[in-house]
Amino acid sequence: MPVKTRFEPRLGAATREAFGRALVELGRENKDIVVIDADISKSTMTTYFAKEFPDRFFSCGITESNMIGVGAGLAMAGKIPFVSSFSAFAVDIFPVNNGFEQMRVCAAYGRSNLKVVGTHSGISIGEDGPSQMSVEEIALACSLTGFVVMAPADETATKALVRAAAEYDGPVFLRTGRPKAPVVYAPGQRFEIGKSIEVAAGSDVTIIANGLLVAQSMLAADALEDEGISVRVIDMHTVKPLDREAIARAAADTGAIVVAEEHLIDGGLGVRVAQVVVETNPCVMEFVGIHDRYAESGQPDELLEKYHLLSTDIADAARKALARKR
Amino acid sequence: MAKSIAELQGIARRVRRDIVEMITTARSGHPGGSLSAVEILVELYCNHMRIDPANPKWDDRDRFILSKGHAAPVLYSVMAERGYADAPQEKLGTLRRFGSVFQGHPDMRFIPSLEASTGSLGQGLSLGLGMALGARLDGRPSRIYVMLGDGEIQEGQVWEAATSAAFLKADKLVAIVDYNQIQLDGFVKDIMDVAPLADKWRAFGWHTLEIDGHDFAAIEEALADAAATKGKPTCLVAHTVKDKGVSFMENNSKYHGMPPTQDERALALQELN
CATH class of the missing domain: 3.40.50.970 (Thiamin diphosphate (ThDP)-binding fold, Pyr/PP domains)
Known part of the structure; x- marks a missing residue:
């Protein structure tokens, strides 16, 4: 390996x-x-x-x-x-x-x-x-x-x-x-509208994220790897049109998906990914995002912590998904 | 070649008959604001604008936006009169029917020669401003005409656009307010008065002219005046009569969004003969 x-x-x-x-x-x-x-x-x-x-x-x-x-x-x-x-x-x-x-x-x-x-x-x-x-x-x-x-x-x-x-x-x-x-990418990385990027390979669970939460997801993946969990991380930079193929493959390969976004969980990346999952290879899913409330003033780090958008929150969600998968 | 006023008046009569026939056949639509705008659209499309119906996407063309999109029938009839292939005269009777290109409000997906899909009030002037800025950047002769309803200008976005057009010195842009005094619920002065209209546009930095919107000579003169005005956009406050040309419908808010009955249709067509 x-x-x-x-x-x-x-x-x-x-x-x-x-x-x-x-x-x-x-x-x-x-x-x-x-x-x-x-x-x-x-x-x-x-x-x-x-x-x-x-x-x-x-x-x-x-x-x-x-x-x-x-x-x-x-x-x-x-x-x-x-x-x-x-x-x-x-x-x-x-x-x-x-x-x-x-x-x-x-x-x-x-x-x-x-x-x-x-x-x-x-x-x-x-x-x-x-x-x-x-x-x-x-x-x-x-x-x-x-x-x-x-x-x-x-x-x-x-x-x-x-x-x-x-x-x-x-x-x-x-x-x-x-x-x-x-910084997630080396200069020169190629991007295409609608084509997600697998930023980490893995087989036990997949984390799909975009924006600021891609980096948090990569940190979460490292923490989970330390526990012997193999984590795939996908940067879904295009929310529409979605990369359906990558989502279906992740669902089939890993059987557990966490979606992480700095957005309300209502109507964002998570629900859109879930729609593709149920249409293709249904599997357990967990969602990291903001749950039906408005935030407040503070330092970005303080807010990301309080509203549960940090790598630790993503890792917790992955563990939860894995527990449900077994 | 310039048309005589008598010729333009003849076209206006045909267009009014089209409007009455289209809306009564469809059994829905907005006759009042279509009939009030006839002379202005006939003058623009048949006499004034730099357009080529055989080449509707000509880069150097003038453009017209019907921001008060519910007056679609007058635009459809005038475009058909000018021979736009995607607005065929013989299909005018299919207005608002399933499968017709003559949608309830102007829709570019069905008639590509239209300059904008409209119907959500208050948005056309911003679009026109963007087109005017684009034409200026490219050094094109194009001028942009936007027709607004007097009720429509209650929308706040119109005044955002008015402010920015004056600030950006968009002298290719002409707003024409169809001041027919009536909106759906009644007289504009009773719903939310917009007077003093000309003073408002002047205060917003527009070259503003008040004209009789049914007088071809006056419209023509005002459009020429607008074209000669540099450094600021022009607004024509066109005083018009709602449902102009059909005596029993004129100035009656009932016919803002209601078609005449079949009996009324015959009477109306008789008057327009």
């Missing part, structure tokens, strides 16, 4: 930072890339693009609904628009600042080539508290017909998937986060 290398977490750039840098690279290659922001370009990191390409950057003020519509209009005029805001404001059904209905009618139903990038997703934004924390947007975005929905794990993944989004002809939602993200 090959000796597995242990995952040594090292912080890389935040995924929002990687998004901002990727936009500049894309902007240099393709003059059709345009960017629209709603007064938070210094937070969403589209400010890099704005500085280099002021003519292709449109400031829409604090009008998220309008911004989504303007982006769709630019797409209809042949541009490749990236609109960005905090996930909470770009997508969620906020009473005033919402873009969901506009994403439904102008982007999904209207089939426009719009790229919506939500930054500051999940509870790991920390101190700003629940009004700024988006824990619903994966469910909402997946409910939009024809949308590709992605949640990259680190800097390398984000850069590659932002590029993939630009090359894809159709509406995309991409979820990024505020804090520096642990």
